[in-house]
Amino acid sequence: MAYSTQTLAAGCFGKIYKEKYGDAWAALKRVPLGLISKQQLDRECRVYHNARHPNILKLLGDPWLKDSKWNIPLEFIFGEDLETTIFKVQLSKIQLTPAVRATIITGMCEGLLHLHSKDIVHQDLKPDNVMVEHQTHRAVIIDLGLAKFSRNGLSSAVNLGNEAYSAPEILQLNGVRDKRSDVWAMGKIIAELCARIRLPTQSVSVLKIRETLKDQPYCTPVSRMAEVNPNYRASMAGVIAEIRRAGAIQQIDGRPKDITRDIPRDITRDIPKDITREIPRDITRDFTRDITRDIPREIPMANQKWSPLPPKMELNKPNLYYRQDPPQQRDFGKALVPGKNEALNKQFSLMSFPCPLPETGKVTQERYNEEKGALEYKEIVTKGGKIVKYEKVQITK
DSSP, rough: OOOOEEEEEEEEEEEEEEEEEETTEEEEEEEEGGOHHHHOOOHHHHHHHHHTTTTOOOOOOOOOTTTTTEEEEEOOOOOEEEHHHHOOTTTOOOOOHHHHHEEEEEEHHHHHHHHHHTEOOOOOOOOGGGEEEEOOOOEEOOTTTOEEETTTTSSSOOOOOOOOTOOOOHHHHOOOOHHHHHHHHHHHHHHHHHHHHHOOOGSSSSSHHHHTTTTSTTTHHHHHHHHTTTTTOOOHHHHHHHHHHHHHHHHHHHHHTTTTTSOOOOHHHSSSSTTTTTOOTTTTTOOGGGOOOOOGOOOOTTSSSOOOOTTOOOSSOOOOOOOOOOOOGGGGGOOOOOOOOHHHHTTTSSOOOOSSSSSEEEEEEEEEEOOOEEEEEEEEEEETTTTEEEEEEEEOO
């Protein structure tokens, strides 16, 4: 069966095509014999075999020689490179929400941590060499063609890589690319991803990162990764816990807020979707009896938000539904007006709303007005469990 071939990329080390490999799609890398030696090819394959990880591109099989070109079958990522995600917004299919950004950053760092744990230096980290899967936002480090094994200062390959993401010691001191220069490059990538701006290589420093990221959760670990002096620069193992923690914070902040998560379940089932609507008749069925002591002194109207009103405000015919008590207890709520001698002694105890109220009937409420320095009375009329009248009355003694 014949399949169409699509060119994905081209560079000095050959071209990459999208082709069928067995039952799956593959990114087939074709490198002319003159551009890669058998020793270099074997090293690249060893790197892939040692770097098996979800965030590292996979080698699908052994390379083969055809038409004077080495054919290297690599995992095909259905997504886009991070360069597009960060800087080519109109072409990108990824919306960089805090949660998506956290997934990408954590994935990149986990992949680099795995490489370094196997003594592998990538050498050429940059947004172009990180793919982001469209559906899962999985970050995958690609292009291990320049990667090398490095241990105790000994390298298995030449010192090559791009300049835009080269650490200061590489540009200024002609230093050897190692794990520390990989960490610096990753720090610059994360900073550009968070700020969505291109940072000039020479300006990247601890102060620049702190100025760029400010209060973002990645500020501290990335500033440690961007340390100019490689001897003081953090390792991936040294910052991975902070990267994971920052990612967890971003994931939580990105979730929809559940405003009822801290309210008991048996109460939230009775909360109307629109809290400004008239209160349902059975809203108090799950409240205990002693909660009535918290009813505000002035009763809000039905279509207002539930909040205490100023003491001077008087409202007519409020729609307030209350819990019914057994018939034998209802008469207790009919507060009798005390005589003059008892008024001062009982003024504070009678200031609260008389409860329970009769289902149908009339109650007189006595309260002490501090501003006037006198007692005042209000008549409460109930009908069918509903307050139909709440007005000030004059009582002559």
